[in-house]
Amino acid sequence: MSEQPYVIEMRHISKAFGSLQANDDITLQLRRGEIHALLGENGAGKSTLMSILFGLYDPDSGEILKDGKPVQIKDPNDATALGIGMVHQHFKLVECFTVLENIILGAEDTTLGFLQKKKARERVKALSEKYGLFVDPDALISDITVGMQQRTEILKMLYRDNEVLILDEPTAVLTPQEIDELMKIMKNLTAEGKSILFITHKLNEIMEVADRCSVLRKGKYIGTVDVKDVTKEQLSEMMVGRPVQLQVDKKPAEPGEPFLEVKDLCVRSISHRDKLAVKHVTFTVHAGEITCIAGIDGNGQTELGLAVTGLSKVESGHIYMKGRNITKDSVRKRAEDGMSHIPEDRHKHGLILDFTLKENMMLRRYLEPEFQNHGFIRFDEAEKYAQELVDEFDVRSADGVNSTARSMSGGNQQKAIAARELKHKHDLLVAIQPTRGLDVGAIEFIHSEIVKKRDAGAAVLLISLELDEVMSLSDRILVMYEGEIVGEFDPKKTTVQELGLYMVGARRDTKKGGKA
Amino acid sequence: MKDFFSKLREKPGFKSVTSSILCIIAGILVGFLVMILLSFFNDRTSIGNAFQGLLVLLGGPFSSGRGAYIVTNLGDMIFYATPLIMTGVSVAIAYKTGLFNIGAAGQFLMGMMGSLLVALNINTNGNPTLGVLVWILAVIVGAICGMLWGAIPGFFRAVFNVNEVIVCIMTNWIAANIVSWVFGTMPHLINSGSGKSGYLITTAVTGNGTPTLGLTRIFKGSYIDAGIIVAILIAIIIHIILAKTTLGYELRACGANRDGAKYAGMNEKRNIILSMAIAGGLAAIGGALYYLNPGIEFKFDSAYGSLPDYGFNGIPAALLGSNNPIAVIFVSLFIRFLNVGGGNLPSAGFNKYIADVIIALIIYFAGFSKFFKDMLSKRKKKAEAKANEAEKAASAQAAEQVVEQTPALDNTEKEGDKS
Numbered sequence: 018m019s020e021q022p023y024v025i026e027m028r029h030i031s032k033a034f035g036s037l038q039a040n041d042d043i044t045l046q047l048r049r050g051e052i053h054a055l056l057g058e059n060g061a062g063k064s065t066l067m068s069i070l071f072g073l074y075d076p077d078s079g080e081i082l083k084d085g086k087p088v089q090i091k092d093p094n095d096a097t098a099l100g101i102g103m104v105h106q107h108f109k110l111v112e113c114f115t116v117l118e119n120i121i122l123g124a125e126d127t128t129l130g131f132l133q134k135k136k137a138r139e140r141v142k143a144l145s146e147k148y149g150l151f152v153d154p155d156a157l158i159s160d161i162t163v164g165m166q167q168r169t170e171i172l173k174m175l176y177r178d179n180e181v182l183i184l185d186e187p188t189a190v191l192t193p194q195e196i197d198e199l200m201k202i203m204k205n206l207t208a209e210g211k212s213i214l215f216i217t218h219k220l221n222e223i224m225e226v227a228d229r230c231s232v233l234r235k236g237k238y239i240g241t242v243d244v245k246d247v248t249k250e251q252l253s254e255m256m257v258g259r260p261v262q263l264q265v266d267k268k269p270a271e272p273g274e275p276f277l278e279v280k281d282l283c284v285r286s287i288s289h290r291d292k293l294a295v296k297h298v299t300f301t302v303h304a305g306e307i308t309c310i311a312g313i314d315g316n317g318q319t320e321l322g323l324a325v326t327g328l329s330k331v332e333s334g335h336i337y338m339k340g341r342n343i344t345k346d347s348v349r350k351r352a353e354d355g356m357s358h359i360p361e362d363r364h365k366h367g368l369i370l371d372f373t374l375k376e377n378m379m380l381r382r383y384l385e386p387e388f389q390n391h392g393f394i395r396f397d398e399a400e401k402y403a404q405e406l407v408d409e410f411d412v413r414s415a416d417g418v419n420s421t422a423r424s425m426s427g428g429n430q431q432k433a434i435a436a437r438e439l440k441h442k443h444d445l446l447v448a449i450q451p452t453r454g455l456d457v458g459a460i461e462f463i464h465s466e467i468v469k470k471r472d473a474g475a476a477v478l479l480i481s482l483e484l485d486e487v488m489s490l491s492d493r494i495l496v497m498y499e500g501e502i503v504g505e506f507d508p509k510k511t512t513v514q515e516l517g518l519y520m521v522g523a524r525r526d527t528k529k530g531g532k533a
Numbered sequence: 534m535k536d537f538f539s540k541l542r543e544k545p546g547f548k549s550v551t552s553s554i555l556c557i558i559a560g561i562l563v564g565f566l567v568m569i570l571l572s573f574f575n576d577r578t579s580i581g582n583a584f585q586g587l588l589v590l591l592g593g594p595f596s597s598g599r600g601a602y603i604v605t606n607l608g609d610m611i612f613y614a615t616p617l618i619m620t621g622v623s624v625a626i627a628y629k630t631g632l633f634n635i636g637a638a639g640q641f642l643m644g645m646m647g648s649l650l651v652a653l654n655i656n657t658n659g660n661p662t663l664g665v666l667v668w669i670l671a672v673i674v675g676a677i678c679g680m681l682w683g684a685i686p687g688f689f690r691a692v693f694n695v696n697e698v699i700v701c702i703m704t705n706w707i708a709a710n711i712v713s714w715v716f717g718t719m720p721h722l723i724n725s726g727s728g729k730s731g732y733l734i735t736t737a738v739t740g741n742g743t744p745t746l747g748l749t750r751i752f753k754g755s756y757i758d759a760g761i762i763v764a765i766l767i768a769i770i771i772h773i774i775l776a777k778t779t780l781g782y783e784l785r786a787c788g789a790n791r792d793g794a795k796y797a798g799m800n801e802k803r804n805i806i807l808s809m810a811i812a813g814g815l816a817a818i819g820g821a822l823y824y825l826n827p828g829i830e831f832k833f834d835s836a837y838g839s840l841p842d843y844g845f846n847g848i849p850a851a852l853l854g855s856n857n858p859i860a861v862i863f864v865s866l867f868i869r870f871l872n873v874g875g876g877n878l879p880s881a882g883f884n885k886y887i888a889d890v891i892i893a894l895i896i897y898f899a900g901f902s903k904f905f906k907d908m909l910s911k912r913k914k915k916a917e918a919k920a921n922e923a924e925k926a927a928s929a930q931a932a933e934q935v936v937e938q939t940p941a942l943d944n945t946e947k948e949g950d951k952s
Contacts, residue, residue, distance in 0.1 A: 328795060349798030358796070366796035371789040376782070380797045383779055392778045 023085065024049040024212045025070065025101075025181055030079035032065055034424075037415040039065040040076070043238045045231055047181065052203055052213045054223040054244070056256050057233035058456040059428025060413040063216045066233070067183050070214075071103040072096040102179030104170040104187055107364070107427060110158045116165075117141055117154035120173045137176075144175050160288040162315045171199075182206065183214045186427075186454060188222055195313075200226045218456040220249040221485070232256050257458040265461075267468045270492035273304035275340075276476035277325070277445055282334035284320040293332060294320035296500040304444070307467065307477040309491030310502075311484070313520050317500035318480045319361060322449045325478065326358045327351045328366070338445060352381055357443035359435055359451045361480070363427070367434040370423040374414060377422050378403035378437050410436035410462070427454045432463075439466050446470055449480040464490055484513050498522045549855040552905035553864070556853060560895030564590070567890060568883060578882040586881040590891065593870040596877050606873050608748070608755025612826065614869040616641070618764040619819025620847025621854060621861035622771050623683075623812040628856045629775055630808035631788035636686055636701030637816040638844020639708035640679040644817025645824045645831065646712050648675030651741075652825055653722050653733065658740035667741045668825060672763075675821030676814045682708060683813015684806055691802035697809065705844070709837050716833035724830070731834030735827050742827030756829070760822035765862055767818065771811075772858040784808050819843060849896035868892065 025047040032040040039062045047053050057063045068074045070081065072090040080087050083099050090096050096103070110119050117134065120141055126133040141154055145168075152161070152168050161169075167187065174182055184203075188196045203213055203226055215227060223230055223244060230247075232239040232255045239255050253261040278301050286294035294317040302308040310318055323329040325336060327348040336344045343351055352358075360366035368377050379388045379399045388399055403418040412432045414420035422430060431454050438446065448467065452460045467490065471477055481487050487494055487508070494506040496519040503525035506516065518524045568583040589596045594606035620637040627634035651671040657663040686700035716722060716733060724732045736742035743758040775781035786794040787804040794801045823843070824831055850868060854860030875888015 347798065347800070348795065349800075352798050360796060365790075365792045367793070369786050369790045369793045369797075372786070380786075380793070383782055383797075389779050392780060394777060394779055394782055396777075 022049050023047060024083070025214075026082040026085075027066070027070060028080050028082065030066060030069060030076045030081075032062075032069060032074060032076050034065075035415045037413075038236045040069070041236045041238075042079075043233065043236075045238075046241070047212050047214060048229075049212055050207050050210050051228040052207055052215055052226055054227035054230040055214060055216045055233065056218070056220075056223060056230055056252060058235075058256060058458055059218075059432065059454070060235075060426050061233040061256075061456075062236040063233055064185060064426060067103065067185055067214065067216060070096070071101060071183060097177065097179075100178075100180030101183065102174040102177055102181070103183040103185065104167075104174055105185050108166050108170050110166055110169060112159040113157065115155050115157055116152050116161070116169050116172075119158060119169055120154075120176050122173075124177050141172060141176065144172055156288070162288070162319065165315070168195075171202075179211070181212050181214070183216070185216045186218070187215070188217065188219060196222065218454075218460075220252055220457065223252065224249060234258055253457050256456065261457050262461050265464045265468060265489040267490075268472065270306045270471065272306040272492070273474065275301045276304045276338065277302040277478060278337040278340075279325065280335045280337070282321070282324065282336065283332040284317070284324045284329065285332050286317075287320060287323075287329075294500050295324065297334070298497075298500070298502055300495055300502060302445070302476045302478050304476045305471055305474050307471050307479055307490060307492045309479040309481060309487050309494050310497050311481065311487045311494050311516060311520065312497035314482050316497050316520075318449075318482075318497055320500075321497070322361060322447065322480050326356065326360075326447050352441075355442070355444035357438040357441050357446045359438045359446070359448040361449040361453075363430050363434055363453075368422045368430055371421060373419050373421055374407065374412070374425070374433060375400050375403040375418040377433060378406055378418070380437065382441060406433070406436040406440055409440075411459075412436060428456065428459065431455055432459055435463050435466075439463075439470065443470075444475055446475055446477045447480075448477065450482060451479070452483070452486060460486075484516065487516070488513060496520055498525065546857075548906050548909050549857070549860070549902075551909060552902045553853050553855060553860070553899075555905040556898040556902050557867070557895055559901065560898040561587075561591070561891070563894050563898070564887075564891030567894070568887065571883065571887070575882070582882040586878055586883050586887075589877050589881045590871060590874040590888065592877075593874040596874055596880075604752045605754040608752025608757035610866070610869045610873045611752070611761050612756040612758065613872070614865040615760040615764045616819035616823040616843045617846055617850055617865040617868060618761075618768055618862050619822065620816045620843050621850030621865055622768050622847075622858045623815035623819070624847045624851035625854065625856040625858055625861055626771055626775065626784070626815065627808055627812040628851060629781075629788050630784045630804065631791070632687070632690065632697050632805065632808060632812075634683070634686075634701060634809065634812045634816075635698050635845075635848070636683065636704050636813070637819075637847045638840040638842075639701070639705035640682050640813040640816035641820035641823075641841050641844045642705075642708040642712050642836070643682040643813075644675035644679040644820035646675075646708075646715060646820075647678030647817065648672055648821035648825055649722075649733065649831065650674070650715075652736050653739055653741075655741065656739045658738070660740070664740045664742070665744055668736075668743060671741060671825060672818060672821045675817050677817075679817020679820070680810040680814035682817070684810040687806040687809025690809070691805040705840055709840055713833055713835075713837040716831075716836075723833075729830075731832050733831045733833055735830055736825055737827035741825070743822065743825045756826055758826055760826065763818070763822060767815065768858040768862050771815070775858070816844065816847065819847075849899045852902065853896070853899040855902065868895075871895070 023046045027043065027045040030040050030043045043062070043066055045066065055063050065074065069076045070090065072092045072095050081090060082088065088099060090099070111122065114122065117138055121137045126136055138154055145151055152165050152172065158166060158169065171187065188199060200222070207213060217223060227244045229241055230244050230252065231241040232252070234256060250260070280299050282295055282298045283293050284295035286292045298321065310321065312318055320329065324331045327346060331344060335342055338354060338356065343354070364370060369380065376399070379402065382388055383394065388395055400418055406412070407418055410432050413429050414425045422433070435451055446467065451467070452463050455463065467477060479491055491508055494508055494511070494516065495502050496504045496506070496516060498520060499522065504519045565583065565587050568586045569580060572578040572580055572583045594610050595603055620641060623637050623640065624634050648671040651674045652667060655667050657667050682704060685704055686697040689695040689700045690697040722733050724734045743760050745757065746759045748757045748759070749755065775785065783794065783799050783804050786797060786799060787801045791801050794804070823829060846868070850861050850865050854864040871892050872888065875892065876885055878885050878888050
């Protein structure tokens with residue numbers, strides 16, 4: 018075994034948070050120049066393991082070896098000194114700094130104490146061109162989309178010439194084209210001798226890019242396999258512990274009355290207030306139908322979602338629900354009229370991170386008589402309700418319903434939001450990236466719940482960047498490009514390739530989406 | 534006993550309380566060091582004076598020597614804590630909504646103005662029942678003035694996103710000037726007797742003073758009145774509102790995540806204004822309760838030049854109390870306790886202003902409460918890790934005897950679903 022040149026070896030790592038054993042005797046070996054996927058369900062302990070390697074947590078026991086020598090990684094500075102870089106699942110960016118400032122933060126080039134931004138800018142430019150990670154170096158982080166923030170994070174690591182790269186679900190927010198690009202970058206990087214630890218739920222990506230794959234389940238080490246020797250089904254079974262349905266199982270839709278009608282809608286862009294992000298969009302969602310808006314991140318889907326759910330104002334146009342004009346209705350009015358909403362950004366909108374899970378589960382229902390009595394919150398009812406949701410959706414956390422949302426892993430946070438919104442009685446579900454950051458087991462469950470809602474007669478507006486999800490879940494696909502609807506498709510009669518052409522603007526149906 | 538402590542440790546409030554107490558101890562220790570240093574610089578004092586000073590300071594009202602003074606000092610301590618409780622709770626409720634109410638001083642003044650305009654303009658001398666009614670009216674009018682005053686920074690924050698700190702500072706000075714001007718136009722309210730100038734008459738003249746409910750019979754010769762009961766009741770009510778009601782839930786949600794609150798269908802603009810209005814009303818009641826005491830005079834002619842320190846002292850009172858209204862009651866009483874003790878420091882050979890220095894030190898250390906809190910969390914984690922390791926060592930020994938459990942490294946371990 019000693020002749021095997023492992024660049025990183027983690028031996029018998031254990032780590033507990035309170036009563037939750039996040040890592041239990043885990044061993045992970047990363048060969049030089051390989052892409053090693055780390056696969057596991059939400060809360061399986063992948064992020065914890067990587068945080069230990071990056072020096073964010075101290076392991077309770079176990080040792081880490083770099084190039085065969087035991088090392089102590091006490092904080093991220095140690096990790097950086099050893100050439101280990103990490104892109105976190107939740108970005109660590111300074112919101113009020115520009116992209117460039119974020120990239121050089123902590124690795125600034127200075128002369129006599131003055132920042133050498135010009136040099137840095139050129140390097141960043143060269144890197145972003147080389148890898149096709151285009152970002153505006155002078156845009157503020159708070160102004161750019163989640164997708165672009167991700168790109169900034171990846172650039173940040175590339176800028177530091179790290180040797181071992183940890184990518185914590187890097188593709189969760191990228192478009193199919195961007196993912197292809199990233200895959201290419203990853204292969205290039207390993208060709209140059211860098212080693213990549215790649216945390217993901219997406220089996221397709223593992224099959225495509227990884228050399229080996231280690232699987233964790235509920236904090237325990239299950240095994241390491243050569244990717245070329247296994248199938249997707251085998252991998253998912255290793256991960257979940259049972260066979261998993263990878264395709265959504267659903268009956269053909271029986272569309273009913275038009276439920277949500279969007280007419281000639283225009284919405285301003287979040288990052289550039291003087292521009293329109295949604296341009297004269299018209300579409301209808303029928304009861305008993307899952308209508309999906311597909312497209313590359315940043316083509317107006319975010320703004321469309323915010324406008325439909327009432328979180329932002331519309332510039333012009335109208336939104337009708339059950340034939341009633343709701344364009345100017347408040348968020349609460351829309352919710353009371355039967356709109357559920359799984360938001361795109363779970364930290365910004367979906368959760369009050371400093372509240373407990375119990376308090377978060379009643380976030381949109383606290384005024385209902387079930388949860389309050391003359392203005393006094395019925396905490397016992399809230400706890401009972403939260404416990405029900407937690408049990409049904411298998412939301413895992415250290416202290417159950419009394420854990421703060423902040424302490425939970427991203428996947429479990431997402432599950433909590435999905436549980437809350439799916440259990441809320443509704444006729445219209447607006448689901449934006451509903452399975453972002455979830456593992457196949459949880460995706461299967463959430464998808465089947467959404468289909469159940471549809472079969473019960475609810476209208477579903479799905480906004481997703483994941484083409485797999487778009488193809489398997491929706492009954493009707495609308496492709497959005499630069500703020501306009503450029504095509505309508507039946508998922509059974511189209512292909513990913515065809516959708517891709519519309520998504521990048523290479524083709525469009527002139528009759529749809531207003532001006533062409 | 535050990536069980537009791539470990540259970541206590543589990544309580545969420547434990548860390549807050551302990552860290553506040555650690556802040557206080559650290560502040561007192563540094564104050565003690567200051568006294569030791571000072572005792573060397575003075576020919577008449579030695580290190581023994583520093584110990585004596587510490588005892589005097591910690592003795593509070595009880596260190597005044599003669600027994601008869603003790604009850605008076607206690608009564609005054611409670612009376613002077615009353616406005617502090619109100620401004621402390623005012624800062625705390627705004628903080629829970631994510632706002633920094635540095636405008637408590639101005640709100641305090643507006644409350645004083647509203648209440649005195651009522652209480653000094655209506656003469657009920659000789660009719661105690663009517664006096665109480667006018668007193669209640671005065672407190673309410675004062676509270677309304679403060680609510681409106683507090684709503685101003687709230688409004689600017691909610692609608693125009695102007696930082697509330699800036700608007701609060703401006704409204705503070707505007708309030709100070711308004712107060713001087715308003716009473717300057719009312720010569721009939723000016724106390725022309727006793728050789729003083731620039732003072733208003735007190736509620737002792739008009740008979741609308743805060744009822745004492747017999748408290749002065751216990752605390753003879755002190756200023757104490759029913760204001761403290763009002764303040765404690767209000768603090769408890771605010772605590773219940775924050776912790777148990779939908780309104781408190783909304784205010785806390787807005788404070789923790791404004792976008793999240795919006796997503797939940799809350800009107801976050803309304804909540805910001807409401808929170809600042811409530812905060813303003815609370816600080817104003819503090820001003821009303823203070824100046825409605827028949828023994829307290831207001832010097833109006835210089836009011837424009839300075840802001841009442843009660844307004845600002847509410848900030849450390851809230852901080853030391855971790856923004857918990859109930860804790861603010863105790864913290865306010867404690868700060869006053871030290872003040873009284875500090876007043877007796879000359880008996881130990883120190884200048885009495887040293888007491889202010891030491892109180893200021895404690896208040897500075899209030900800023901360390903998060904530091905102490907983190908320290909406590911780390912200690913807890915370490916203890917847990919130790920326990921875990923011990924447990925693991927024990928279980929590992931047991932496991933070794935049963936079967937060797939090395940994970941197969943480079944190939945799949947077949948494992949049935951155990952869960």
